[in-house]
Amino acid sequence: MNRNKSQSKGFRPRLSLGPILYYWSREDVFSFYEGIARTPVDIVYLGETVCSKRRVVRPDAWLEVADMLHQAGKEVVLSTLTLLEANSELSALQKICSNDQYMVEANDMAAVQMMSGNKRFVTGPAVNIYNSRTLSVLAGSGLKRWTLPVELSKDTLTSLHQSRPEGVETEVFAFGRLPLAYSARCFTARAHNLPKDDCQFRCLDYPDGLLLRTREDESFLVLNGIQTQSAKTHNLVKEIDDFIDLEVDVLRISPQSGSTEQIIDIFHNCLNGKMTGNDAENELQKYMMSGECDGYWHGQAGMDRAASTRADIDNQRGCAS
Amino acid sequence: MELVCPAGNLPSLKAAVDNGACAVYMGFRDDTNARHFAGLNFDDRRAEEGIRYAHDRGVKVFVAINTFAQSSGWSRWQDSVDHAADLDVDALILADIGVMDYACNRWPDVRLHLSVQGSATSSEAIYFYHDNFGIRRVVLPRVLSLKQVKQVAETSPVPIEVFGFGSLCVMVEGRCILSSYVTGRSPNTFGACSPANAVSWSETPEGLETRLNNILIDRYSQDESAGYPTLCKGRFNVSGNTYYAIEEPTSLNTLDLLPQLQSVGVAAIKIEGRQRSPAYVAQVTKVWRAAIDKCMQNPDSFCAKSSWLSVLEKVSEGSQTTLGAYHRPWQ
Numbered sequence: 099m100n101r102n103k104s105q106s107k108g109f110r111p112r113l114s115l116g117p118i119l120y121y122w123s124r125e126d127v128f129s130f131y132e133g134i135a136r137t138p139v140d141i142v143y144l145g146e147t148v149c150s151k152r153r154v155v156r157p158d159a160w161l162e163v164a165d166m167l168h169q170a171g172k173e174v175v176l177s178t179l180t181l182l183e184a185n186s187e188l189s190a191l192q193k194i195c196s197n198d199q200y201m202v203e204a205n206d207m208a209a210v211q212m213m214s215g216n217k218r219f220v221t222g223p224a225v226n227i228y229n230s231r232t233l234s235v236l237a238g239s240g241l242k243r244w245t246l247p248v249e250l251s252k253d254t255l256t257s258l259h260q261s262r263p264e265g266v267e268t269e270v271f272a273f274g275r276l277p278l279a280y281s282a283r284c285f286t287a288r289a290h291n292l293p294k295d296d297c298q299f300r301c302l303d304y305p306d307g308l309l310l311r312t313r314e315d316e317s318f319l320v321l322n323g324i325q326t327q328s329a330k331t332h333n334l335v336k337e338i339d340d341f342i343d344l345e346v347d348v349l350r351i352s353p354q355s356g357s358t359e360q361i362i363d364i365f366h367n368c369l370n371g372k373m374t375g376n377d378a379e380n381e382l383q384k385y386m387m388s389g390e391c392d393g394y395w396h397g398q399a400g401m402d403r404a405a406s407t408r409a410d411i412d413n414q415r416g417c418a419s
Numbered sequence: 420m421e422l423v424c425p426a427g428n429l430p431s432l433k434a435a436v437d438n439g440a441c442a443v444y445m446g447f448r449d450d451t452n453a454r455h456f457a458g459l460n461f462d463d464r465r466a467e468e469g470i471r472y473a474h475d476r477g478v479k480v481f482v483a484i485n486t487f488a489q490s491s492g493w494s495r496w497q498d499s500v501d502h503a504a505d506l507d508v509d510a511l512i513l514a515d516i517g518v519m520d521y522a523c524n525r526w527p528d529v530r531l532h533l534s535v536q537g538s539a540t541s542s543e544a545i546y547f548y549h550d551n552f553g554i555r556r557v558v559l560p561r562v563l564s565l566k567q568v569k570q571v572a573e574t575s576p577v578p579i580e581v582f583g584f585g586s587l588c589v590m591v592e593g594r595c596i597l598s599s600y601v602t603g604r605s606p607n608t609f610g611a612c613s614p615a616n617a618v619s620w621s622e623t624p625e626g627l628e629t630r631l632n633n634i635l636i637d638r639y640s641q642d643e644s645a646g647y648p649t650l651c652k653g654r655f656n657v658s659g660n661t662y663y664a665i666e667e668p669t670s671l672n673t674l675d676l677l678p679q680l681q682s683v684g685v686a687a688i689k690i691e692g693r694q695r696s697p698a699y700v701a702q703v704t705k706v707w708r709a710a711i712d713k714c715m716q717n718p719d720s721f722c723a724k725s726s727w728l729s730v731l732e733k734v735s736e737g738s739q740t741t742l743g744a745y746h747r748p749w750q
Binding site for chain 1: 487488489490491493514515516517518520521537538539540541543544546547548550551561562563564567570589590591593594595596597599600601602603605607608632634635636637638651654655656657658660661664665666744747748749750
């Protein structure tokens with residue numbers, strides 16, 4: 099089914115790799131991106147978006163990674179901090195926003211303001227674009243591409259696309275644990291009874307975040323420093339027909355500590371008609387650490403899994419007919 | 420410093436006005452405001468009556484239209500802006516860029532405040548809303564330390580308002596979607612966090628359980644008093660320990676910081692609680708009025724009276740209060 103549609107319409111979304119949301123060692127970051135350079139991913143977002151204390155990869159080193167990926171043919175975008183509090187964070191942000199080499203992903207309105215009118219920019223999922231009028235205002239400020247906030251549905255995107263400004267691209271968060279909230283408080287430090295100012299960089303111990311379970315042992319959320327994520331992996335691989343119909347330009351995969359390259363390959367094969375959505379879905383099962391969800395895309399609770407229900411219904415219908 | 424108090428309904432509005440509020444804030448009865456709860460907020464007649472009551476007594480009225488409009492429901496946000504402007508209110512409290520763009524073009528003379536839901540934590544972000552929509556005040560999210568509030572106040576193009584008392588959001592407002600992850604409804608999309616329709620309570624052999632869309636938020640033994648299952652204030656298990664992994668059920672109380680807030684240039688103090696009773700509004704407004712008056716007279720010798728603190732503690736979530744992010748160790 100994917101094969102027919104992607105070939106007949108000739109439109110195919112590109113693939114992006116979101117910024118690493120966790121805190122990995124410098125060696126792990128470098129070897130991760132050496133592997134990514136060899137994958138068919140089109141766009142790579144680089145940099146720290148969660149906590150300004152995470153500094154094992156310095157700004158210059160991020161630029162080295164950027165150059166390496168650029169030479170490997172990737173479009174590189176420098177990502178920026180989501181929750182800005184200290185003046186030092188604003189200075190660091192200013193440096194990134196004023197770089198003249200790479201596109202920048204704004205994750206806060208401070209970054210949008212810094213680039214408004216003088217540099218085209220991308221917005222990440224934490225910039226609240228919920229309606230066409232907001233999209234138009236930001237297009238006027240220099241928006242090149244926006245990421246649909248993860249809590250919005252296919253129906254909302256459909257109505258937003260009815261008046262999408264000329265030349266503005268749309269990106270959808272298609273695979274990974276969902277970023278859900280940001281706080282002044284560090285929950286990883288709190289889990290270790292440490293204050294944030296003396297966190298001892300405990301995030302380094304949790305390459306995919308720290309799992310939070312309910313009191314009946316259900317995997318619920320993931321603590322990632324000041325960020326809270328879903329424990330379940332949001333997976334929209336079965337919605338590729340929707341993305342083609344809606345002319346979604348870019349599908350984002352969020353990095354995880356293992357198997358990111360395989361996940362990229364599966365999405366790539368699916369987009370190229372070499373694999374069906376169902377086969378891709380089955381293949382991806384082993385890479386999702388605490389279950390799967392896709393409710394947001396279907397207008398439901400984010401933790402719900404609608405596609406499977408729908409597939410079950412389709413299967414039943416198929417059997418009946 | 421202006422005292423800005425919550426008005427979830429007409430009796431609360433009157434309680435705030437009668438007890439010394441400089442301004443009250445209210446919302447209409449739909450998902451255009453961030454306290455979209457059953458039985459709360461103002462229909463046309465009550466809004467007119469409330470605004471008249473406040474204005475007759477020299478108290479300002481702000482209308483919160485501070486959720487994010489989705490294209491399919493756009494007309495509700497536009498109608499709310501038009502309606503509030505027609506009612507001749509003193510300011511609109513907005514969060515959505517599209518709604519702000521509409522409001523400043525259609526009603527150029529209406530004063531706009533950036534809601535806490537607008538999530539602006541730096542003067543750079545505030546400049547975006549100032550340069551594009553001419554906002555005249557910003558309400559800061561409850562994530563900044565006192566030092567950071569000072570930095571923003573010194574460089575912001577508009578006066579700042581901060582939360583002084585009430586329920587504490589641990590997450591930066593406007594960018595927390597934990598609620599819709601669990602229930603399908605968030606403050607951004609629906610105007611409510613952990614909405615009541617998703618809540619269930621059940622007695623079990625293990626204790627009283629509170630759930631949100633079937634996710635266990637907390638379980639209480641007989642000697643514990645159960646709280647509303649706001650999902651960031653439950654007890655969860657992390658690495659084998661069960662505790663309030665995100666935040667305890669507690670309220671923000673910055674009464675002790677009043678002189679510092681004044682000296683860093685805070686223009687207004689906001690009291691949270693449009694969902695609370697008129698009695699809450701009366702008590703809290705009265706205490707804060709007295710405290711602000713005392714502080715304005717002589718900030719150097721200001722000391723929060725124990726009688727004030729005990730009133731505030733009694734109406735706090737879990738009967739406990741915190742300085743929240745203003746106080747660095749909390750973070």
